[in-house]
Amino acid sequence: MSTSTISRRPVIGRRRREQRQERRFSPIRFTIVMILAATYVYPFLFMVGVALKPASQYNHDPIGFPSSITFANLTTAWNAATPSLGRAMLNSLLSVSVGTALCCVITSLAAFWFLRNKGKVSRFLLGTFGALWILPQVVWLVPFFVVLSNLHLLDNLFVLGIVYGSVFAPGFIWLLWAYFLQGIPDDVLQAAEVDGASMLQQFFRIALPLSLPALGTVAALCFVFAWGDLLLAVVLMQSPSNFTATVAAATLVGRFGTGVQSSAAAALITIAPNLIVFLIAQKAIVRGITGGFSR
Numbered sequence: 001m002s003t004s005t006i007s008r009r010p011v012i013g014r015r016r017r018e019q020r021q022e023r024r025f026s027p028i029r030f031t032i033v034m035i036l037a038a039t040y041v042y043p044f045l046f047m048v049g050v051a052l053k054p055a056s057q058y059n060h061d062p063i064g065f066p067s068s069i070t071f072a073n074l075t076t077a078w079n080a081a082t083p084s085l086g087r088a089m090l091n092s093l094l095s096v097s098v099g100t101a102l103c104c105v106i107t108s109l110a111a112f113w114f115l116r117n118k119g120k121v122s123r124f125l126l127g128t129f130g131a132l133w134i135l136p137q138v139v140w141l142v143p144f145f146v147v148l149s150n151l152h153l154l155d156n157l158f159v160l161g162i163v164y165g166s167v168f169a170p171g172f173i174w175l176l177w178a179y180f181l182q183g184i185p186d187d188v189l190q191a192a193e194v195d196g197a198s199m200l201q202q203f204f205r206i207a208l209p210l211s212l213p214a215l216g217t218v219a220a221l222c223f224v225f226a227w228g229d230l231l232l233a234v235v236l237m238q239s240p241s242n243f244t245a246t247v248a249a250a251t252l253v254g255r256f257g258t259g260v261q262s263s264a265a266a267a268l269i270t271i272a273p274n275l276i277v278f279l280i281a282q283k284a285i286v287r288g289i290t291g292g293f294s295r
Helices: 003-023 027-052 055-060 072-080 085-116 120-134 137-150 157-183 186-194 199-210 212-227 231-236 245-250 260-270 272-291
Strands: none
Touching: 027 072, 027 260, 055 260, 072 085, 072 260, 085 120, 085 157, 085 199, 085 212, 085 245, 085 260, 085 272, 120 157, 137 231, 157 212, 157 231, 186 199, 199 212, 212 272, 231 245, 245 260, 260 272
């Protein structure tokens, strides 16, 4: 028996023990996960029940789940919003698509630049981007609004998309930079540089193909965040015809009596694209976030 075979046995045995420990059921861990899941799942189920419950059932029991369902609330919310939810969702699709595309371009180029430039300037810029990411929107929203107003760029869906891409990019630069740092060996880039490849050639031929899982994660998360935005859309969009889906859904609050059922129905309609994107891209999101660290 070779020495290499003997030396590999402890490593294999340790990995098997670690895998068994990971698969071991933990009641405490399961309880914590279920409690956390309930805090998110129950409000969603409650919203679905309110949106699909007939008015008579809601007036009798507003908390319980419906014994029968109706789509009248969805129809009312679709037609009564300002503008209609169909028009508002098209507005959101335009602005969010522009923002997602711009965010992917900015984050990929910036992350690759940080990968190839490891100095004091890059560390300072990374720290600045991190500070911008955690800075509350209300801190910079007023001066931002004044600047766009002076430039006559308010009430423009394309500009709103550019704002989305610029606002969400700093945080995703960290995600993509970490993926590049762990997933792209320096030897590969150095060999390409020795062969005469420029920075752009290294980016398009090496970094970009290898970063597609992480870039898909950035696109999915940016879409979800931008679609669910309300604050920026309320401040920057002034004409009802340019309202996004979240703003149009907010116009139903307080209307039709209590407005609870119509608001719940509008919320259910507007979050449908987010749910579809997340369900389709959930595996890509997990793979993109953890892929660079597991290599």
